[in-house]
Every structure is written in C-alpha cells, then in structure tokens.
Amino acid sequence: MHATPKTAPETIAAWLAESSRAVAFTGAGISTESGIPDFRSPGGVWAKYSPVYYDDFLSSATARHEYWRQKSEAHPEMARAEPNAGHRTLAAWEASGRIAGVITQNIDELHQRAGSRNVWELHGTAMKIACTDCSARYEAGPLVARFVETDEVPLCEKCGGARLKHATISFGQTLLPEVLNGCAELARAADLFFAIGSSLVVEPAASLPRLAADSGGKLVIVNRDETPLDGLAASVIRAPIGETLSAIDAVLARRRENP
Numbered sequence: 519m520h521a522t523p524k525t526a527p528e529t530i531a532a533w534l535a536e537s538s539r540a541v542a543f544t545g546a547g548i549s550t551e552s553g554i555p556d557f558r559s560p561g562g563v564w565a566k567y568s569p570v571y572y573d574d575f576l577s578s579a580t581a582r583h584e585y586w587r588q589k590s591e592a593h594p595e596m597a598r599a600e601p602n603a604g605h606r607t608l609a610a611w612e613a614s615g616r617i618a619g620v621i622t623q624n625i626d627e628l629h630q631r632a633g634s635r636n637v638w639e640l641h642g643t644a645m646k647i648a649c650t651d652c653s654a655r656y657e658a659g660p661l662v663a664r665f666v667e668t669d670e671v672p673l674c675e676k677c678g679g680a681r682l683k684h685a686t687i688s689f690g691q692t693l694l695p696e697v698l699n700g701c702a703e704l705a706r707a708a709d710l711f712f713a714i715g716s717s718l719v720v721e722p723a724a725s726l727p728r729l730a731a732d733s734g735g736k737l738v739i740v741n742r743d744e745t746p747l748d749g750l751a752a753s754v755i756r757a758p759i760g761e762t763l764s765a766i767d768a769v770l771a772r773r774r775e776n777p
C-alpha cells in the first residue's frame with residue numbers, strides 16, 4: 519500500500535468546488551463526536567449483550583422482550599445527542615448544491631436533524647418503530663418510554679400485532695435492496711466521494727467507496743484509524759471530522775468572498 523500524501527483543506531475545497539456530483543458516506547465516527555457511543559466498541563451495547571437475531575425476534579416473545587430491553591438502554595443517549603459541526607457542514611453543502619446527498623451507516627437521524635434532506639440510511643433508523651406485521655410506523659420515543667414504564671413490549675395500535683420493532687436492520691436481516699441500489703447508484707455517479715468516520719470493513723457498505731473509486735470518482739477518507747481502502751484514496755485525513763469539514767468549509771467561504 520502506498521503512502522497517501524497529506525492534503526490541505528484548500529485542495530479538498532478546490533476538488534469540491536470543481537465537482538458536480540459529490541456524495542458523503544458516514545459511519546459511527548461522526549456520531550461519536552456527538553457523544554453517541556459506537557455500539558461495536560468495547561463497553562458498547564453489543565459488546566455487553568448478545569444481539570437478538572431477526573428470526574428469533576419474529577418467533578419468540580422472550581427474544582422480543584430482550585430486544586426491547588437492549589434498545590431501550592441505548593435509546594436515551596441517542597435521543598439526547600445533537601448534530602455536530604460535521605453533520606451541519608454536510609447539510610449546508612447539500613443545501614448549496616455541493617453534495618448530492620448522504621449515505622449513512624448510522625441509525626440516529628442526526629443528519630436529518632442537522633438539515634440534510636437526501637439521506638440514505640443503510641441500516642435504517644432507531645428513532646422510528648415499524649410494525650413487522652403491517653406498515654405502521656411510530657416515533658420511537660413514546661414507545662420506548664412505555665416499555666421502560668411497563669416492562670412490556672408495546673402492541674401495534676393499527677393491527678394489534680405484538681411484533682413492533684425499531685426500524686433498523688437487525689442481525690440476521692439483509693439490507694433493503696432498494697436502499698442498496700439507490701446508494702450504489704449515488705456512489706457510481708459520484709465524481710467526489712467522502713468516506714467519513716467509517717472503518718470501511720463492514721460489507722456491503724464498504725463496497726460503496728470502492729465502487730465510487732472504480733467508477734472514476736475521487737475518494738477522500740476522513741477517519742481516525744487506518745482503513746482497508748486508504749490505498750485507493752486521493753486523500754486520507756486522520757483528524758476529527760467536525761474540525762476537518764469545518765476547515766474545508768472555511769476555505770469555500772473565503773473563495774466565495776474573494777473569488
């Protein structure tokens with residue numbers, strides 16, 4: 519693997535200014551800067567408990583109760599979190615037409631709360647509850663509160679079903695093909711692709727930056743740690759995300775004022 523030279527914010531700002539179809543892909547790293555723990559990290563929920571697989575959720579009331587217990591424990595931190603400078607910069611770039619949209623592995627809706635409109639949630643959202651028996655969807659907050667209060671998995675108000683579940687992709691569940699296809703299309707068309715805060719090891723999500731690079735897009739990786747795709751990138755930045763995107767944005771603002 520060849521070493522990638524350090525790239526100044528000025529260079530990346532210039533790439534972004536020249537690009538006509540940039541896309542951002544985000545992982546847990548952007549959410550940890552808002553105080554949301556990475557559930558895969560040591561001490562995270564998934565390290566503490568065994569995950570409930572989708573088939574077990576569907577077939578067993580005990581598994582459903584355990585699922586709700588785990589999700590309810592993780593919920594308050596997520597609900598309290600606020601979008602950070604990284605989320606806000608990406609939302610501003612979308613509003614000004616600099617990026618076409620955001621693909622995210624995160625389930626916290628912080629991109630939407632920052633103002634991003636075209637958000638592709640690969641793993642769904644934990645801020646909504648979906649009935650697995652009918653098409654009903656609910657805000658997660660009130661139902662999580664009810665579970666914590668009663669210690670009983672809430673029933674679907676629409677169909678009476680007992681299998682309400684967070685609208686996330688569970689273990690043993692495949693990603694939605696329409697979401698995956700939409701993301702692949704965005705990645706393929708991207709002339710500049712930011713991979714932000716993702717270790718780029720979880721498939722098939724990790725294949726999106728590769729797809730962008732293989733289709734001629736310039737890949738910029740912003741992540742605390744090394745990733746397997748660093749060698750494909752035009753630039754690799756190992757610095758905090760909010761700080762990095764803000765620095766690029768500051769260059770763009772200066773260019774606007776002094777063209």
Ligand code: ZN
Pocket residue numbers: 649650651652653654674675676677678679
């Ligand atoms: Zn229902």
